[in-house]
Amino acid sequence: MKIERSFHSRIKKMDFENISFGNHYSDHMYYSEFRNGKWINSIIKPFGNIMFSPGSLVFHYGQSVFEGMKAYKDKHEEVFLFRPKENFKRMNRSAIRLEMTTIPEYIFMNGLKNLIDIDRDWVPKKYGQSLYIRPILIAIDKCLSAKPSNDYLFMIISTPADYYYKKPLKIKIEEKYSRSASGGVGFTKASGNYASSFYPTRLAKEEGFDQILWTDSSTHTLIEESGTMNVFFWLKNKLITPLSNENILSGITCKSILSLAKEEGLEIEERKLKVSEIIDGLKNKILKEAFGCGTAVVVTYFEIISYKGKNFFLPDLLDKERISIRLRKKLLDIQHNLSVDPFGWRLKLKRIL
Amino acid sequence: MKIERSFHSRIKKMDFENISFGNHYSDHMYYSEFRNGKWINSIIKPFGNIMFSPGSLVFHYGQSVFEGMKAYKDKHEEVFLFRPKENFKRMNRSAIRLEMTTIPEYIFMNGLKNLIDIDRDWVPKKYGQSLYIRPILIAIDKCLSAKPSNDYLFMIISTPADYYYKKPLKIKIEEKYSRSASGGVGFTKASGNYASSFYPTRLAKEEGFDQILWTDSSTHTLIEESGTMNVFFWLKNKLITPLSNENILSGITCKSILSLAKEEGLEIEERKLKVSEIIDGLKNKILKEAFGCGTAVVVTYFEIISYKGKNFFLPDLLDKERISIRLRKKLLDIQHNLSVDPFGWRLKLKRIL
Structure with missing residues (x-):
């Protein structure tokens, strides 16, 4: 070289x-x-x-x-x-x-x-x-x-x-537009996946939201991912994230958050996640937290999730009560060499040149 | 300028x-x-x-x-x-x-x-x-x-x-991969739509086919379009093409072929078209012709359509019996100024420079 x-x-x-x-x-x-x-x-x-x-x-x-x-x-x-x-x-x-x-x-x-x-x-x-x-x-x-x-x-x-986002996010569950098709390239970081999301995201922004929460293109009843983020929900004392499939980007931050949550002893579910479960959780106040994670955004929690024109507010917790904030700190502490790295994730850069 | x-x-x-x-x-x-x-x-x-x-x-x-x-x-x-x-x-x-x-x-x-x-x-x-x-x-x-x-x-x-294709095409009806999602960008000429088709098309080519016939990503039961072509079927004395929707490129050659076929007095249907209708038509020998059209390929007929591992041969007609060949000639004659242009499609280029 x-x-x-x-x-x-x-x-x-x-x-x-x-x-x-x-x-x-x-x-x-x-x-x-x-x-x-x-x-x-x-x-x-x-x-x-x-x-x-x-x-x-x-x-x-x-x-x-x-x-x-x-x-x-x-x-x-x-x-x-x-x-x-x-x-x-x-x-x-x-x-x-x-x-x-x-x-x-x-x-x-x-x-x-x-x-x-x-x-x-x-x-x-x-x-x-x-x-x-x-x-x-x-x-x-x-x-x-x-x-x-x-x-x-x-x-x-x-x-x-x-910080990519400086405040909690307002998220709209998408019912019309789609990010990816089954049998398509949604699991890849293909450039075309991003251009196709800009128009529906602009429409959501004009309604006052920060990002879209994408659902499956066939039925719009299953949660997939959000703009440049995988998503997590703290529902009935379980941390749930949609199971990685061909429509969802396999996130490295997502996998890391899962490992950190397991290490904390949290109960975790990676599975198909219905929109109706999220909406029921919001209505019944048993959805305590929802957040996105990704390399650019790290971990960012949601304050509003909107569905069919109705805004649902997530509980207004203190930072010290939030699982998202705790996991975010754990992740950043490892990244900044402030804590031990039991997973071997860090790679110290040698001085070569 | x-x-x-x-x-x-x-x-x-x-x-x-x-x-x-x-x-x-x-x-x-x-x-x-x-x-x-x-x-x-x-x-x-x-x-x-x-x-x-x-x-x-x-x-x-x-x-x-x-x-x-x-x-x-x-x-x-x-x-x-x-x-x-x-x-x-x-x-x-x-x-x-x-x-x-x-x-x-x-x-x-x-x-x-x-x-x-x-x-x-x-x-x-x-x-x-x-x-x-x-x-x-x-x-x-x-x-x-x-x-x-x-x-x-x-x-x-x-x-x-x-000529883009020099001989009739062998086409595979796709059951696993998808070109576009409902709510996506399949109706546009976005560059990303093409890159995502290359891998499944290569797999089809390795099986001996020239192109894929794409079906809807949700059920794979509805015909959409083929690689860089809209598609037509001459079934029970009707010329049928899938109704343009958000998954299908709105083809200008396709629209022109429809106009020419109407002018010929052919019975035309633009509608949802099931894979099962095509397969039944092939089995019962009532599907007489199938062809693709587009700017690059003009009009190119299919000789084989494959579904679930089985190859179905289209009837081996003479060129003079083929609707595809007749419509192709009508189109090219207008494009080359060899016939009248009742539609006003031609634009003669002035010598400016």
Whole structure:
């Protein structure tokens, strides 16, 4: 792998006190091309524009999959990745479903480790802050036939991140639009899954909600996931999350929250979850908490769930009473190297470059 | 609109006797940017690469919609577009569903007319050949937040086209994978719809089929469309096509075929069409023809339809007995200015440049 250092760091222009998610990229990027069946031209180089043919397949037929992951600092300013191999594996599951090349582990992991090492100053220091890392694989063949690309480009870019949501969320249970079909690509991080959610999400926002709670496209009676989040419900003293299926993104934060909850001794159910159970729980005040989790949002609880035009308020608990807040702290403590890591989730980044 | 002519035409390298679809682009492209709410920098310029930030939203969240249309030549080498305003309107319907900007008619139509005028030598001359035209709208914001882009790029590129399929098709009725969800974006030409079809299509090809016949994602009992084609069935002396809905692309060739069939006096039904009707028709030999149509494929008939592992052969008719062949000729005759155009579908391209 070639390393080409930036001679004009933009870090002094970065205001770590007011991080606006996704607007500032770190100084470097990782770049590797898959051409004629081989990975070539792997390089860490200054973040910058790339030339594309207007015929590039990614524009026309949407062969594009990505990942979201984070690097955290501890109080000694050591940098830690969180479960990066889970992202590596999920990216390849996405790539397979979209009929793209898979990425070898050395390409993904070496690119990742070297990039975050060279840009370690971009990892913010405060609790809850992180460097959000975006690996992305896109199709670059220039032929307009509607068929899979032979050649691909794999890149990793990163951007400092603070809390994604600054307050509890108002969520609308969707009854008309759908995020994914059974037999479709809902379980992948395909770029097309996001564009299709923007219109219904805008409609929900115009009604005063922050996000949609997606339901199955066939019946709209089963809970799936929320915008960029998996969801949990604390119902009748059980922590329930919809069973991962082909419509639902298999969340790494979700799996981590499940492990932490089990470690706490909470009773857990991963199963089909009916909208009617949630609504009954809200009406009967036995649904105590509902929250979303994901790499970008970490853990964020809901204050309102709306269904068929009616808003239901979740109980107004104190933070110290909330399971969501407790699990969030447990997760962040591990991520920031403030607690032991019984699961082996943290990967301390060696100083290589 | 600025015009920047190519001084190095590539047309001499183009072998019009052996056209390989999508591999050769005409000399010029149309390019226009939507920034801060305004269309700017509209230009016709030599086809060539464009700079993109690795953070461009099109890569990450799939905001990308396109169109497919064709220009034909008559025997006097005049060039005709076919129903271009239908493409213009459909592109904006796609853009709206993907929460993108819409394109003003003057941007679309002036770009189109001037581009094809300047590249009119790239329109092949033979019957059935054409210049395939690809308008595409993509998101270019560089912020990694999962939200709609503010800025967009609209381009038109083109590539000479011959017959897409050179022989009748073997089609598999899909029972597991899905192309689109109700409440989803199946009716749009969103790039993500295509990437998600590649994996199941490859599986079908490995079984010896050319394309999939998609069914509804909820029950897999209703016929939707085939790969890049709407579908027609000649069953019990009626021409039946699935009623356009939110899962099915509203095809311009499909609508044209319907008009031509009506003009012929054929009995037509646009309605929900069950897989079981097709299978019964095949078993009882009352399904006489089945065919797909679309801009790229024009009209192509099926020789085999497979369901649950069993191949059903369509009747082996002579070309002169086939409704598909007759309708195809009627359509191409209008497109090539060989017959009257009672519908006003042809748009003769003025020599402007």
